[in-house]
Amino acid sequence: MSNSEGTSESITTQAWRGFASDNYAGVHPEVLKALVRVNSGHQVAYGDDLITAELHERMVGLFGQEVGVYPVFNGTGANVVALSSITRQWEAVICTKTAHVNMDEGGAPEKVAGIKLWTVPEVNGKLTPDAIRSAAHDFGFVHYAQPGAITIAQSTELGSVYSIEEVTALSDCAHELGLRVHMDGARLANAVVSLNCSVADMTINAGIDILSFGGTKNGMLMGEVIVVLNPDVVQGVEYFRKSFMQLNSKMRFASAQMIAMLSDDLWLRSARHANEMAQYLAEKVEGIRGITLASTVDANAVFARMPADVVERLQTKWRFYTWDAPDLVRWMCSWDTKPNDIDLFVADIEKAMAG
Numbered sequence: 001m002s003n004s005e006g007t008s009e010s011i012t013t014q015a016w017r018g019f020a021s022d023n024y025a026g027v028h029p030e031v032l033k034a035l036v037r038v039n040s041g042h043q044v045a046y047g048d049d050l051i052t053a054e055l056h057e058r059m060v061g062l063f064g065q066e067v068g069v070y071p072v073f074n075g076t077g078a079n080v081v082a083l084s085s086i087t088r089q090w091e092a093v094i095c096t097k098t099a100h101v102n103m104d105e106g107g108a109p110e111k112v113a114g115i116k117l118w119t120v121p122e123v124n125g126k127l128t129p130d131a132i133r134s135a136a137h138d139f140g141f142v143h144y145a146q147p148g149a150i151t152i153a154q155s156t157e158l159g160s161v162y163s164i165e166e167v168t169a170l171s172d173c174a175h176e177l178g179l180r181v182h183m184d185g186a187r188l189a190n191a192v193v194s195l196n197c198s199v200a201d202m203t204i205n206a207g208i209d210i211l212s213f214g215g216t217k218n219g220m221l222m223g224e225v226i227v228v229l230n231p232d233v234v235q236g237v238e239y240f241r242k243s244f245m246q247l248n249s250k251m252r253f254a255s256a257q258m259i260a261m262l263s264d265d266l267w268l269r270s271a272r273h274a275n276e277m278a279q280y281l282a283e284k285v286e287g288i289r290g291i292t293l294a295s296t297v298d299a300n301a302v303f304a305r306m307p308a309d310v311v312e313r314l315q316t317k318w319r320f321y322t323w324d325a326p327d328l329v330r331w332m333c334s335w336d337t338k339p340n341d342i343d344l345f346v347a348d349i350e351k352a353m354a355g
């Protein structure tokens with residue numbers, strides 16, 4: 001069915017809401033407005049524009065010192081470029097087995113950047129100093145891919161959040177071993193509001209060398225920003241960004257989105273809301289017999305265990321993922337999740353559990 005402008009009516013009439021991913025949500029209206037605002041006149045391309053210069057100033061203010069600021073298109077790109085710039089060709093990166101770079105980037109770190117990943121077990125989604133040490137050995141032995149860096153996701157892929165002390169302990173351990181430290185902050189804002197701390201305290205002051213600063217999951221149209229926090233150990237970000245196809249020629253539109261996020265703390269407001277919705281969902285499902293939470297709910301993800309047949313029934317109506325096992329589910333809340341979405345969802349969960 002098409003209207004006179006040729007667009008499908010069903011696209012609007014079938015607007016539905018779900019819990020599969022924070023990426024299923026649309027773009028925050030304040031971000032859209034910012035895009036329109038910068039869409040006048042000409043600007044120099046490839047990042048030498050006034051808006052990207054303003055983003056740089058904003059980031060310097062946020063981190064309290066000079067930082068390198070490199071907008072890119074997506075999270076996988078941010079991670080691959082960031083990891084490339086802190087490792088040498090023969091070096092490997094230590095991460096958890098459940099890390100997004102390992103499980104969900106289509107092998108991009110290996111395929112695109114040629115980086116060997118040494119994967120280690122996680123605890124509640126987190127890397128630990130002991131796990132780093134278990135892979136950081138055989139330095140100087142040519143047959144072993146030489147550990148060069150670690151990467152951690154904050155918040156983690158399992159919805160937990162590292163405390164500042166935990167981040168610092170990991171950085172200290174890595175640095176003592178001569179490794180550089182990357183933080184995958186696809187959900188950085190959710191972690192910052194969860195810890196109620198400054199982003200500087202959770203990153204640069206906790207020993208992070210380079211950061212993928214997330215935006216898309218939190219309401220941007222597309223874009224993340226690589227932030228170089230310790231230039232002494234980072235090399236060639238600008239060249240990797242170009243050769244890995246992450247250099248946006250109309251950069252002003254990427255930068256304007258992130259400026260909008262940082263304006264009036266939109267990034268924190270949106271993440272706080274998503275986290276609160278996850279808490280609300282967790283509290284409601286925790287009271288349902290037969291359902292147990294599978295992980296701490298520190299940010300905007302709820303992981304739960306429930307009978308696999310119930311999961312299947314629910315998935316005929318609601319979109320969400322199972323995670324590694326048919327009875328383990330992941331429910332994500334986003335900046336636009338409404339309490340009513342959760343009430344409707346939980347009512348269906350209750351019905352499905354009752355058979």
Ligand SMILES: Cc1ncc(COP(=O)(O)O)c(C=O)c1O
Pocket residue numbers: 074075076077100101104153156157184186187216
């Ligand atoms: C922890 C983490 N890192 C990075 C990303 C970004 O990936 P993408 O390349 O899909 O933007 C995601 C998205 O799911 C993620 O969960």
